[in-house]
Amino acid sequence: NWRASAVVERSLRGGPPRLIAVRPHDPSLTGLGAAIDVGTTTVTVVLLDLRSGRIVDTATAFNRQISCGEDVISRIVYSQRGDGLQHLQRLVRETVNDLLSSLCDQNRLDPAHIDSVVVAGNTTMAHMFLGLNSRSIREEPYAPLATTFPEARAADLDIRVNPRAAVYCVPAVAAYVGGDVVAGILSSGLYRRRSPALFMDVGTNGELVMGNSDWLVACACSAGPAFEGAGVQCGMPATHGAIEDVTIDHRTLEPTLRVIGGGRPAGTCGSGMIAALGEMFVTRIVDKVGRFDEALERAGGDGHPRIVQSDHGPAYVLARASESAGGEDILLTEVDVSSLIHTKGAVYAGLSVMLRSLDIKARDIQEVLIGGGFGQHINVEKSILIGLLPDLPWDRFRFLGNTSALGASTALLSRRARRQLERIANRVTYLELVADNSFMNEFTSTLFLPHTDIDAFPSVKKTLAGMAHGRALRPNPEEMERP
Numbered sequence: 001n002w003r004a005s006a007v008v009e010r011s012l013r014g015g016p017p018r019l020i021a022v023r024p025h026d027p028s029l030t031g032l033g034a035a036i037d038v039g040t041t042t043v044t045v046v047l048l049d050l051r052s053g054r055i056v057d058t059a060t061a062f063n064r065q066i067s068c069g070e071d072v073i074s075r076i077v078y079s080q081r082g083d084g085l086q087h088l089q090r091l092v093r094e095t096v097n098d099l100l101s102s103l104c105d106q107n108r109l110d111p112a113h114i115d116s117v118v119v120a121g122n123t124t125m126a127h128m129f130l131g132l133n134s135r136s137i138r139e140e141p142y143a144p145l146a147t148t149f150p151e152a153r154a155a156d157l158d159i160r161v162n163p164r165a166a167v168y169c170v171p172a173v174a175a176y177v178g179g180d181v182v183a184g185i186l187s188s189g190l191y192r193r194r195s196p197a198l199f200m201d202v203g204t205n206g207e208l209v210m211g212n213s214d215w216l217v218a219c220a221c222s223a224g225p226a227f228e229g230a231g232v233q234c235g236m237p238a239t240h241g242a243i244e245d246v247t248i249d250h251r252t253l254e255p256t257l258r259v260i261g262g263g264r265p266a267g268t269c270g271s272g273m274i275a276a277l278g279e280m281f282v283t284r285i286v287d288k289v290g291r292f293d294e295a296l297e298r299a300g301g302d303g304h305p306r307i308v309q310s311d312h313g314p315a316y317v318l319a320r321a322s323e324s325a326g327g328e329d330i331l332l333t334e335v336d337v338s339s340l341i342h343t344k345g346a347v348y349a350g351l352s353v354m355l356r357s358l359d360i361k362a363r364d365i366q367e368v369l370i371g372g373g374f375g376q377h378i379n380v381e382k383s384i385l386i387g388l389l390p391d392l393p394w395d396r397f398r399f400l401g402n403t404s405a406l407g408a409s410t411a412l413l414s415r416r417a418r419r420q421l422e423r424i425a426n427r428v429t430y431l432e433l434v435a436d437n438s439f440m441n442e443f444t445s446t447l448f449l450p451h452t453d454i455d456a457f458p459s460v461k462k463t464l465a466g467m468a469h470g471r472a473l474r475p476n477p478e479e480m481e482r483p
Contacts, residue, residue, distance in 0.1 A: 035408035038121030114161035122178035183407025227270035241266030278382030345446030371403030387450030
């Protein structure tokens with residue numbers, strides 16, 4: 001009466017079915033799949049039940065490649081030195097394997113039962129994950145070695161799952177618009193919308209896509225890792241213990257925090273930093289260029305206990321050591337503020353150039369779809385306050401969370417979705433910002449809170465006027481002026 005279960009895989013690109021596992025028959029066991037979002041700063045793994053489509057568990061960690069550079073350009077440079085590429089490939093695979101091992105241990109599952117893997121990442125991360133030379137991505141004409149990747153076996157990539165499991169990498173569009181964006185277009189449904197909408201994947205590389213079912217145009221700008229919790233003193237990914245929202249009393253300057261999962265804060269994720277910066281701006285802790293109010297810095301006298309001197313200059317204390325999970329002050333420093341302003345500036349400058357190229361006004365955007373690891377936690381009002389998002393009525397914004405991981409999960413469960421990913425990648429027109437001389441002018445204009453042109457942000461102008469008269473003012477979406 002010995003019975004066995006066979007696991008058979010059908011290739012997306014044709015060919016006969018492949019036998020990838022034979023196991024003792026057990027009706028209680030189910031096949032598992034892993035959807036992996038390989039980001040420049042963070043890596044997310046979603047473990048799924050392939051039979052039911054249920055998400056078993058999710059885990060996120062910093063990409064260990066950060067030790068070799070915070071952005072893709074610095075990592076490409078690193079990859080050209082000696083065995084740099086092999087080292088980077090090993091680091092990202094270690095990150096993935098540790099996350100897979102942790103998820104399986106926590107859920108008492110066998111990694112050898114993970115029979116399918118889908119990977120979505122920006123073009124550079126996909127190259128490094130597969131061990132491909134990424135040198136041409138940073139050199140004119142900025143052409144990657146590949147935008148469509150052959151299916152590989154887990155054993156060949158040293159991914160510790162079923163060694164015969166297929167590893168499918170989502171196709172890219174261009175050097176700086178990768179499979180993570182293509183997966184986001186799929187999961188957001190942008191590719192089938194009737195009216196033009198804007199999709200924003202706000203991460204280390206700020207990617208923007210405008211379009212509908214008839215056309216899609218994408219661009220990318222190097223935003224930096226701040227919004228993903230790296231490169232700032234007390235930053236962390238948007239996981240348990242991260243400060244996700246901040247409100248500062250305009251009279252006492254005391255903060256009220258919201259923490260992911262509740263409990264004591266361990267650090268601040270991107271949405272928390274955006275909220276803190278917006279609040280610090282409207283309460284005049286920092287000015288429009290991000291400098292701290294000198295009067296608040298003074299010890300004693302009219303100084304404020306929430307403003308301290310850190311190793312990186314003046315800082316605002318979001319949580320005191322006695323209030324934090326790690327027993328140390330959680331700060332937002334003046335250096336952090338500068339980094340955040342440059343990050344939001346790059347994203348908004350890219351949006352401005354793209355809209356001008358398409359002859360579209362910001363006020364005509366009917367829907368803004370926001371992805372990224374912290375996209376489900378972001379505060380619309382405070383994102384507009386700092387000039388990250390266009391000044392539109394709040395009901396036009398939709399926050400979708402990690403659209404790259406969601407798109408990879410969809411592709412894991414559906415061969416039809418994988419085919420759709422390849423069609424989407426072929427449809428997108430890439431707008432190269434490096435070739436547009438107006439980008440640097442736009443970027444310079446964005447290095448203020450919210451912008452050098454305050455009239456482009458009428459709701460912020462109204463808020464600041466209210467604060468100047470000594471009252472807290474939060475504009476009602478129904479009353480917001482159109483930019």
